[in-house]
Amino acid sequence: MYITSNEIDQRISRLKGHSIPFTDFPMRSIVLNEGVTSYNLTLVNGMINR
Amino acid sequence: MPELMVFGLMDVKQYAGAYDQSCTKFTRNGLTSFELSLNSDVINGYPLEMKGIDSIEFYHRYLQNTNRLDNPFCSTVITHAQYDNCNFLLVHNFDDGEEGQLTCKLKFANALTEKLMLIYMPVSEKRLHFDNFFNVLKQ
Numbered sequence: 001m002y003i004t005s006n007e008i009d010q011r012i013s014r015l016k017g018h019s020i021p022f023t024d025f026p027m028r029s030i031v032l033n034e035g036v037t038s039y040n041l042t043l044v045n046g047m048i049n050r
Numbered sequence: 051m052p053e054l055m056v057f058g059l060m061d062v063k064q065y066a067g068a069y070d071q072s073c074t075k076f077t078r079n080g081l082t083s084f085e086l087s088l089n090s091d092v093i094n095g096y097p098l099e100m101k102g103i104d105s106i107e108f109y110h111r112y113l114q115n116t117n118r119l120d121n122p123f124c125s126t127v128i129t130h131a132q133y134d135n136c137n138f139l140l141v142h143n144f145d146d147g148e149e150g151q152l153t154c155k156l157k158f159a160n161a162l163t164e165k166l167m168l169i170y171m172p173v174s175e176k177r178l179h180f181d182n183f184f185n186v187l188k189q
Contacts, residue, residue: 023175029167029169034162041168
């Protein structure tokens with residue numbers, strides 16, 4: 001670990017035992033092949049809200 | 051916490067980064083029906099279908115699920131034409147803790163003449179947790 005000052009050290013220490021919320025939005029894609037009019041696709045298997 | 055999924059259709063060239071095509075333009079590409087199923091049961095409110103040449107069902111659902119429908123506090127709402135021409139996105143909000151196999155069924159007016167991409171983006175709130183030794187855990 002590289003600490004440049006006490007202030008930064010204190011700021012990093014504040015993270016100990018805490019958490020930061022963030023919004024996760026992974027982009028996924030499925031290729032639809034030509035020549036067909038109807039597609040059945042599986043998007044997610046398991047917990048959806050994870 | 052709102053948990054949602056966004057769907058869009060795009061040319062393979064667009065997705066690959068063609069210089070002459072926008073990578074944020076989503077059009078209908080001849081889609082006539084969209085159905086979401088959870089564990090083989092069709093989710094309430096689906097399928098979304100075209101009314102002749104009118105995509106009002108898709109537009110209405112988009113506004114509803116993005117909290118723009120009849121919302122006086124929403125500053126701008128895209129028009130039906132703007133939605134059809136370049137913002138054809140499908141949005142679904144999931145209830146908390148839903149689990150299982152999520153499938154979708156797409157129907158097009160005509161058989162596709164070239165490959166198309168279905169882009170989908172599950173949006174969820176997560177946390178990065180730091181323990182006392184600064185080990186990071188994604189929850």
